[in-house]
Amino acid sequence: MxxxxxxxxxxxxxxxxxxxxxxxxxxxxxxxxxxxxxxxxxxxxxxxxxxxxxxxxxxxxxxxxxxAPFTDKYPELTICVQNLSQRRHGGLIVIQREDSLDGFIQPGIPIGAGLTHSLLESIFYPGNPLHDGAVMIEGNQIVSAANVLPLSDRAVGDKKFGTRHRAALGLSERSDALVLVVSEETGKVSFGFKGNLYPINTGE
The missing domain is CATH 1.10.287 (Helix Hairpins)
Structure with a gap:
């Protein structure tokens, strides 16, 4: 790594x-x-x-x-999750790293646009048809939206985890992808990586 x-x-x-x-x-x-x-x-x-x-x-x-080794747009991602957190808008963002994700996700709607926080925030705006799925990022591009991720079996029956968190865990258990997740209930932000969820401070 x-x-x-x-x-x-x-x-x-x-x-x-x-x-x-x-x-x-x-x-x-x-x-x-x-x-x-x-x-x-x-x-x-x-x-x-x-x-x-x-x-x-x-x-x-x-x-x-x-x-850092996989995207130059870390600041854009940071601003996005900060704003989603403050507004209590749920979000699920997959950053592809070395592993291919083919076969792990159900593809959504192609976007093919440069990664900006404003575009990401508009995708996750409540009522947007794409807001419920996951956004796929590769390099500095938003590849697609409304992707469906595999859910973690480990979290079944655990009321602490909503669908977004189970999806973040599920993909991170199967690949080296990093998955950012914002809870619409609490506004808290965490990331899934290698089968674990880690809280992050959106104030930093």
């Missing part, structure tokens, strides 16, 4: 330092529990929020690393 555009050292150091802070906070809470009047609930919530922040920082960094 090509990470030529990624300098891991600063990010790894930052994450190591923040994980150490979480460990230290947990140890302090453990020590404080000897005091019968001590309530740790509030502090545990702060630690949880800190850990989620670490997870998102790492996800944002690796997302860029995974995409």
């Amino acid at each position: 090509n990470y030529a555009n990624c300098d891991f050292s600063p990010m790894k150091q930052t994450i190591k330092e923040e994980i150490y802070q979480v460990i230290l906070a947990l140890q302090n809470n453990l020590d404080a529990m000897d005091d019968e009047n001590y309530c740790l609930l509030g502090n545990l919530e702060k630690i949880k929020e800190h850990f989620i922040s670490i997870d998102m920082k790492a996800s944002n960094f690796y997302l860029n690393c995974y995409l």
